Amino acid sequence: MTTLPPSGRIDGPVLLTARWVVGHRDGRHVILDDGVVVFEGDRVVFVGHDYPGAVAARIDYGNAILSPGFVDLDALSDLDTTVLAFDNQPSWRKGRVWPRSYMERAYEMYTQEELAFQKRYAFAQLIRNGVTTALPIASLFYRAWGETDAEFSAAADAAHELGLRVYLGPAYRTGNSYVDDDGRIAFFYDEERGFRSFADSLAFAERIEGLASPLVRAMLAPDRIETCTPDLVRRTADAGRDLDIPVRQHCCQSDLEFTRITATYGMTPLEWLDSLGALDERVLLPHGELVAGTRHVDRPGRDLDILKNAGATLVHCPLVSARHGGFMDSFSKFRAMGVRIGLGTDTWPPDVIQNMQVGVMISRVMDGSIDSVRSEHYFDAATLGGADALRRPDLGRLQAGAKADIIVIDMGHDRIGHVIDPIQTLMMASSGRDVTDVVIDGRFVMVDGQIPGFDATAGQARAQRQFDGLVARYPERTYGHPPVGEIFSSAYPRLGRNA
Numbered sequence: 001m002t003t004l005p006p007s008g009r010i011d012g013p014v015l016l017t018a019r020w021v022v023g024h025r026d027g028r029h030v031i032l033d034d035g036v037v038v039f040e041g042d043r044v045v046f047v048g049h050d051y052p053g054a055v056a057a058r059i060d061y062g063n064a065i066l067s068p069g070f071v072d073l074d075a076l077s078d079l080d081t082t083v084l085a086f087d088n089q090p091s092w093r094k095g096r097v098w099p100r101s102y103m104e105r106a107y108e109m110y111t112q113e114e115l116a117f118q119k120r121y122a123f124a125q126l127i128r129n130g131v132t133t134a135l136p137i138a139s140l141f142y143r144a145w146g147e148t149d150a151e152f153s154a155a156a157d158a159a160h161e162l163g164l165r166v167y168l169g170p171a172y173r174t175g176n177s178y179v180d181d182d183g184r185i186a187f188f189y190d191e192e193r194g195f196r197s198f199a200d201s202l203a204f205a206e207r208i209e210g211l212a213s214p215l216v217r218a219m220l221a222p223d224r225i226e227t228c229t230p231d232l233v234r235r236t237a238d239a240g241r242d243l244d245i246p247v248r249q250h251c252c253q254s255d256l257e258f259t260r261i262t263a264t265y266g267m268t269p270l271e272w273l274d275s276l277g278a279l280d281e282r283v284l285l286p287h288g289e290l291v292a293g294t295r296h297v298d299r300p301g302r303d304l305d306i307l308k309n310a311g312a313t314l315v316h317c318p319l320v321s322a323r324h325g326g327f328m329d330s331f332s333k334f335r336a337m338g339v340r341i342g343l344g345t346d347t348w349p350p351d352v353i354q355n356m357q358v359g360v361m362i363s364r365v366m367d368g369s370i371d372s373v374r375s376e377h378y379f380d381a382a383t384l385g386g387a388d389a390l391r392r393p394d395l396g397r398l399q400a401g402a403k404a405d406i407i408v409i410d411m412g413h414d415r416i417g418h419v420i421d422p423i424q425t426l427m428m429a430s431s432g433r434d435v436t437d438v439v440i441d442g443r444f445v446m447v448d449g450q451i452p453g454f455d456a457t458a459g460q461a462r463a464q465r466q467f468d469g470l471v472a473r474y475p476e477r478t479y480g481h482p483p484v485g486e487i488f489s490s491a492y493p494r495l496g497r498n499a
């Protein structure tokens with residue numbers, strides 16, 4: 001193959017070929033057998049079969065899929081702590097809700113350097129999984145309060161350096177849930193503090209948008225809805241409109257958020273957001289589970305109408321939903337209603353392919369039907385759904401004029417088995433580990449599994465050390481302060497050498 005310059009960019013047109021190309025014609029994806037993609041600079045200039053022009057470089061990926069990169073609207077961007085909840089419940093006894101004793105002295109459990117490392121590490125993992133556009137999400141449980149300008153400035157640097165397209169917004173909130181001394185969930189609000197962190201996030205957004213970077217853009221990312229007061233929701237919506245940037249408002253996942261909003265305001269979360277004028281086509285709503293009018297919500301409500309009319313996008317995160325025993329009801333019903341749906345990875349591994357696989361299967365279980373959901377419906381959500389949510393017709397599709405955000409998925413190795421159709425086989429036998437090469441904005445950011453400037457082995461070792469250090473501090477912010485060994489279970493009895 002062509003030797004790449006250190007910049008990852010090749011001057012002049014670059015022609016890529018593979019056994020299958022996912023191109024785009026007349027508003028939908030098409031599969032081009034033995035297809036060709038040509039890009040020049042940051043743009044795709046040709047997708048088809050016979051390119052008539054001269055090119056500066058040619059790369060044939062052989063038995064592979066050339067695909068538009070994935071758009072991840074809830075992109076895992078820390079050393080995921082949600083995985084600790086997999087077999088350790090209830091959350092409030094496992095360090096996922098602050099006890100009052102900790103809330104009064106909550107502090108940043110990671111140093112600035114550790115916060116910067118985990119973003120850079122997470123961005124590299126997203127690239128490895130074929131994500132070319134990411135809207136980062138991380139936990140606030142180990143934070144003093146909200147996310148900070150300093151760590152997001154470092155994240156912007158990491159995105160530029162690694163070459164990942166991102167929309168960045170430090171998370172903020174005016175409130176917090178906690179466990180009181182009797183083991184009951186309670187709420188604490190500090191609007192002044194929340195508005196200060198909102199002001200910081202807004203200043204960050206204005207600065208980032210002012211950079212006019214082709215890669216790094218801004219979004220607004222208020223935390224879960226139950227941690228936001230009405231004024232914060234209103235100010236966020238106004239700012240989103242003023243700056244014309246995406247707003248991600250977590251609102252349809254947990255019982256806690258649903259019951260808190262209905263008990264306080266007498267409305268469902270979606271009705272409440274609607275009443276505050278906070279829903280429009282810029283808004284992204286993870287996770288679409290607790291919606292009135294579906295089987296998960298035993299309460300009437302206007303949610304379905306609101307979703308249909310608001311133009312907001314549901315951010316469907318199949319893996320984290322399924323692991324927690326819940327799911328959208330249902331992907332196919334929302335899709336048939338014309339509700340916009342994009343995908344998010346949310347939890348480890350940040351593998352969009354695995355998320356699509358889980359999504360197809362659980363959706364069929366939800367519907368009790370083998371044909372309510374097809375492979376291409378999820379592939380559309382992972383590409384076009386995300387791009388449309390960001391109002392970016394230049395993303396999520398490979399056609400002339402689109403951004404050169406291209407991934408290569410290897411279908412040639414023996415563990416894939418026999419291919420029946422590239423996208424259908426992707427949904428059954430592939431994984432994010434099969435993504436070998438990634439081009440973002442016309443730059444080769446991963447070549448043959450290697451990301452220039454990122455040492456995956458050293459990164460993993462450091463991530464483990466940093467994560468272990470955080471886990472050691474769980475007793476500080478777990479109700480009753482039990483030792484780590486009592487907070488987290490083991491699948492089987494652990495026998496040390498002298499047992």
Ligand SMILES: [Zn+2]
Nearest residue numbers: 250253286287
């Ligand atoms: Zn979530």
